[in-house]
Amino acid sequence: MYKVLLVEDERIIREGLKTLIEKVTTGFCVAAEAEDGKEALLYLRTDMPDLIVTDIRMREVDGLAMIGKIREMYEELPIVIISGYGDFQYAQKALKHKVTDYLLKPIDRIELVGTLEKIRQSLERKKQSVAAEQSENQKEERHIIRKVKNYIQDHTDGDLRLQTLADFVHLNPIYLSQLFKTETGENVSDYVTRTRMKRAKQLLRETSLKIYDISRLVGYQSPKHFMIVFKKEVGMTPGGYRDGASEEQDL
Template identity: 80%
Template sequence: MYKVLLVEDERMIREGLKTLIEKGTSGFAVMAEAENGKEALHYLRTEMPDLIVTDIRMREVDGLALIGKIREMYEELPIVIISGYGDFHYAQKALKYKVSDYLLKPIDRLELVSTLAKIRQVLDRKKNVREEESSVDGSHREERQIIRKVKAFIHDHLDGDLRLQTLAESVHLNPIYLSQLFKTETGENVSDYITQVRMKRAKQLLHETSLKVYDIARLVGYQSSKHFMLVFKKEVGMTPGSYRDLAGSEDL
């Protein structure tokens, strides 16, 4: 399943686009949403989607400025522009950044399906090439070693600074390259892996100690216990307190 970052400042339009992408097409899922270009750039500094679908006119950082920044980070990342303005001047500027397509609102479902089908073919070809290259003995030894080092650093510094910049410095790599490498080698984003490790450690501490929830939050890298509890409930399906009660009852 290819992951999509959806950037649109109108909530109802964004929800409609998400439904079209996930139910009207095959092989794509909206992994994240942003209301404007500024939010999208913040997300892209630590994550790498497979496709970006963005409006062209938004507050703070508009679509064209966003695309320019994206191209500085990810040269070949597919981008689909969506706009309510049939302004060829904007289309020309968008094409300069090598966008995959330029669609006008209201979105024609068949046109969107056709566009995403073409993009999926390109992504499938690139994925097959990566898989073939990775099957060659020894071809990715160094990359795998780097990822092992990054994972070890994460496990050893759960209560510390695990920003992408910090992880990249630990293995002397560019942050954007490390993000791409980690996803290529593991199939998941760095932040998702960090969250999984932190939640696993949190569950262990809840089960094996009587520490307060706010102490456990700090030990696994969350300065805000409220944020920790929100993430824990989202990832585990229950609050830390409920998990502790359940784990304790299973020991009886």
């Protein structure tokens, strides 16, 4: 259901409009009511409706003044003016504020239904467009993360600092870090370490390279630092891991 903010200073008319909107039209509910423009603007500070239906002549802040302020905040928010004044000058001023429609009292039910149906269709198209854009953004974000992962896997011996990875995909480092965490549930640094340890275990199993050579091949210039990280991540020293792998092959 699309939320309507109904602005009308006469209670009986406001109740009648609410009944019309909710009983006669499709897809709308009156989420909030206001007696004048001032009250409506206060509501808009804390919540945003999908549509505003408002009278023109009201106390405190009238409809046109309110619409002018609303347009400063929400340029595309649909607004329908309902008024007992057939004054063409008012209509002209309303159109300058890009109101969706201008209806005269007493309300013609068919006209109201037609106006709100057009607005509903427009809101549906906008929702679909936003959903499609979000889907495309998600696809692009997943593509970026796959690209970063592939880069890490192909460059375990290189510079895999966050700044380097961010430069590779042309993103802000902080944004990349947040995006990677959101998409994978893992920090970039943890993924880099895990990938390097996976490569190190492979080299320990499949080659006879010295520990200090393997440390360089997985991005650690200090063999001592490599051994500390390896033991922390794997639970044993590189030498112990190699001995265990060798014993398994002999069985």
